[in-house]
Amino acid sequence: MRPAPLLWLVAAVLSLSTAPAEADTACERLVPFGLLPPAGGFSAGCSRIYNLRLGAAPGPDGNYILLSYPSCAVGPCADQSALALLQCAAASGYSCCISTVQMIPTIVGGNVGTLATGLNQRIANDNDARSGICYETYTGNGARVANVPLIQFIGSDRTQAQVTGFLEFFLTGPPSGTGTSTTIPVEFISGPTAAYSSTWGSIKLFYR
Numbered sequence: 001m002r003p004a005p006l007l008w009l010v011a012a013v014l015s016l017s018t019a020p021a022e023a024d025t026a027c028e029r030l031v032p033f034g035l036l037p038p039a040g041g042f043s044a045g046c047s048r049i050y051n052l053r054l055g056a057a058p059g060p061d062g063n064y065i066l067l068s069y070p071s072c073a074v075g076p077c078a079d080q081s082a083l084a085l086l087q088c089a090a091a092s093g094y095s096c097c098i099s100t101v102q103m104i105p106t107i108v109g110g111n112v113g114t115l116a117t118g119l120n121q122r123i124a125n126d127n128d129a130r131s132g133i134c135y136e137t138y139t140g141n142g143a144r145v146a147n148v149p150l151i152q153f154i155g156s157d158r159t160q161a162q163v164t165g166f167l168e169f170f171l172t173g174p175p176s177g178t179g180t181s182t183t184i185p186v187e188f189i190s191g192p193t194a195a196y197s198s199t200w201g202s203i204k205l206f207y208r
Contacts, residue, residue: 024100026147026166028075029093032086033064033115034104034151034161042167044188046134049172051183054112056158064184065151065161066107066115072096083114090118091125098149102163112182116175119184122146123174131173135187144171145189167191 036058042050055063071081075095077088086107123129128140138144147168151161169186177183
């Protein structure tokens with residue numbers, strides 16, 4: 001069914017944006033890492049696939065830092081903590097609300113393998129597990145779509161990060177590399193707008 005003329009026009013205008021919007025709160029599908037945006041921010045769409053890299057300073061593709069979310073009583077990772085929560089959130093998403101300005105402890109050490117294991121499981125959970133595809137050709141169940149916090153460090157403290165916004169991305173393929181050299185290939189779709197469970201489907205359809 002063709003959308004109403006006004007809604008169709010709004011969708012068409014928004015689809016021309018080259019930079020994904022940010023949101024103030026995300027409450028589902030959160031991956032357990034934060035992004036330090038590169039200069040100029042991130043661009044949405046298949047024309048720019050980012051290979052996210054572990055690091056504590058912005059790089060050409062925007063570095064990521066592992067985050068230690070507080071234990072959450074709801075969702076697929078309910079009541080988990082530490083590395084179990086890291087892997088589960090990578091695979092299935094963290095389901096409690098995280099907001100901008102909130103401070104989240106970071107995870108240091110050799111835990112990137114745990115993240116990669118979870119992200120590989122996320123792809124396996126999807127009924128479209130093809131590697132190297134773009135979101136526009138994706139036909140899966142949404143498992144490969146996630147929300148990720150944008151973060152910044154306050155001063156020289158690297159033990160915690162402040163959330164500055166959120167973006168929605170599509171995992172274009174499995175992580176590659178080993179250890180701290182692991183990279184995560186993603187395509188940014190949009191910024192989740194108050195990303196509660198009841199709205200994610202409409203957001204996904206709006207941008208497809």
